[in-house]
Amino acid sequence: MYTIKQLADLANVSRRTLRYYDQIDLLKPTAVADNGYRYYNQETVLRLQQIRFYQELDFSLAQIRKILDRSDFNALQSLQTQKAALQQQADRLNRLIDTIDNTILHLEGNIEMDNKDLFAGFDEAKQKEYAKEAERRWNPKLVRESNQRWNRLSKEQQKAIMQEGNQVYLDMVAQLDNSPNSDEVQAIVARWHQHMRHFYEPSFATLRGLGHGYANDPAFRTKFEELHPDLPDFLQAAISVYCDKNS
Template sequence: MRHTVKQLADLAGVSPRTLHYYDEIGLLKPSSVGENGYRYYGEDTALRLQQILFYRELDVSLSEIRTILDTPRFDAQLALQSHRSALQARVERLNGLIETIDRTIEHMRGEREMSAGEMFVGFDEETQRRYEEEASRLWGEKHVKESRRRWDGYLKEKQGAILAEGGAVYRDLVAHLDDDPASAPVQQAIARWHQNLRYFYEPTPEVLHGLGQAYSQHPQFRATFTRMHPDLPDFLTAAIEHYCRNLASAA
């Protein structure tokens, strides 16, 4: 298997310009370059492009994708499993949007009341929670039902406050990025984070620890936190790791 630019582009449904660009930024180097200057791609690069397209499908930036794919410990099969669960979460989100549509139509027919907030359910509101559900799914699925049951039990206003508090915790941590992850203000913020999580489900120490690791390793988490600050993912992981050690030694 050996493809020129157009051949691979046609197969993948991208443009030749895209492949040029990806070469230029070091994201997808061709398998070889002929004496004529032409790029040639083999199965290794086709597989890498597939990974790129999956990450792109999940709205991960190209520089992030490059970082992920270039880590020595990158495991392609594990990444595919991760994509799979992320895509399933996306499917659920879309189904949530479809429900919003149904409710909006009922509203327009005068069959039901609808607040402005309710109109936008499914677009972005529960993104963070959905990511965390997904991470939990990596370690155990019982949390999903529990999480939904708890969430649905809260009043709308309470839900807004919970989400706002979650966001405030991360902003607080960004403000303490120069501190030691083990310092008291940081650990207090992590305790608030822990409490915030408990609105969704009762996290075991294992889940807490796994979440902490996922925040820097899982592509969507990493992308989300990097957008807040480039150093936040690793900082979060270190701080949560310390917090979990404290939980373990206190028990």
Template sequence: MAMRVKELADLVGISVRTLHYYDEIGLLSPEETSDFGYRLYSNDNLEMLQQILFFRELDMPLKEIKHIISSSSFDKQEALLQHQKMLLEKRNQLDKLINTVDKSLKHMKGEIQMTNKEKFEGFDFSQNPYEQEARKLWGDKAVDESNAKVAGMSKEAQKAVSEIYTKLASIRNSSPESEEAQAAIKEWYDCLNQNFGTYSLDAFKGLGQMYVDDQRFTKNIDQYGDGLAKFMCDAMGHFADANKN
């Protein structure tokens, strides 16, 4: 049975804004149109959305997801097998961490003795996907300098960052080109340049695009409010373009 966007959003538990964005970037577009002009999602659309959400659960960027599922060689069954494999690996690591928590609680109660090595079983810091991607984009020096600044950020600066995100989240349903939105996004631009290195207008716009292209960023930013990453992307793009003139 074909579904309208609100029905699908309610069924899956994601926002209408997210589905609209997937449509805008050509990741998932409704295949049917009702007699009244409503765009409807087919059963094939629902199956593809399931695939997209499996990829998202594994922190895969939207650009990469789009590239994979639009390939002529994409096999849904093979993809599900890969999802299963990777999710089992993820569960295995979580099981180890849960076991470490359980043993730590018993250790604190004096029921068992843990070795120092046992206290850190399940943690895996062999890779940092955010840092790896940043190194590819901007090089080691820029990332190292950024890491040093983040590590040395004062509590006041951390509070300022949180306040800016909270302010932007409170107006995310307004126009990203509005005077209020542009004033708030300028605060974010200034904050980045004061605390995280030098950002040109083009770099600022590119960073905003990463907020929606890379689901890892989207997931973290949208913790402040659903749809905030998309709102910030649009506001940052407009800010960069407007201030070049």
């Protein structure tokens, strides 16, 4: 049996994450002692591994729970499928690395490289995915609209909006011991949603993308970790819950 700390250390996740997985019925402890301590057996460890693999393949927590809770779920078949998917990613990344290496040699004058070979490894499906992501995150029209809205504001209004945003994140830090799906936390996320409307009208896909960026983009993560080390992941979880409930 593993304690929650031992499992968190083993899987390189936070104890807060494991408690949240328990709350949403994604990963229940094998046993809970009278003192509230959670304990996990080997079967639960393997389920957590499955969760981590599916996260690497960009499945949402709701999708992962649905997959793992299916009556016909087979862990061995799942691992084989995950391996194939990850191998495809690895092969594509290796092709991209080869393209980089060859381009470096080409620029150094060591080899001649056809222009077509400059784009080896950039498959069409992945390019469409990149384009869609870029459109969602950096839509020129959205950026232009945001700049226009911001520039129409006075310096006093801009300062008030920034203070409002800072207060939202400070209030979220005060809720870190609470659950991301609690009424208190979700009320703060709703305030955050309204705050973002000062800049543009965000879709739920945009909000979810921002939450992902807060936790995974190095610049965002560093900024929020200055307020509290657990804040980036907590924000992502809370925003994800908000989008699931309201979209």
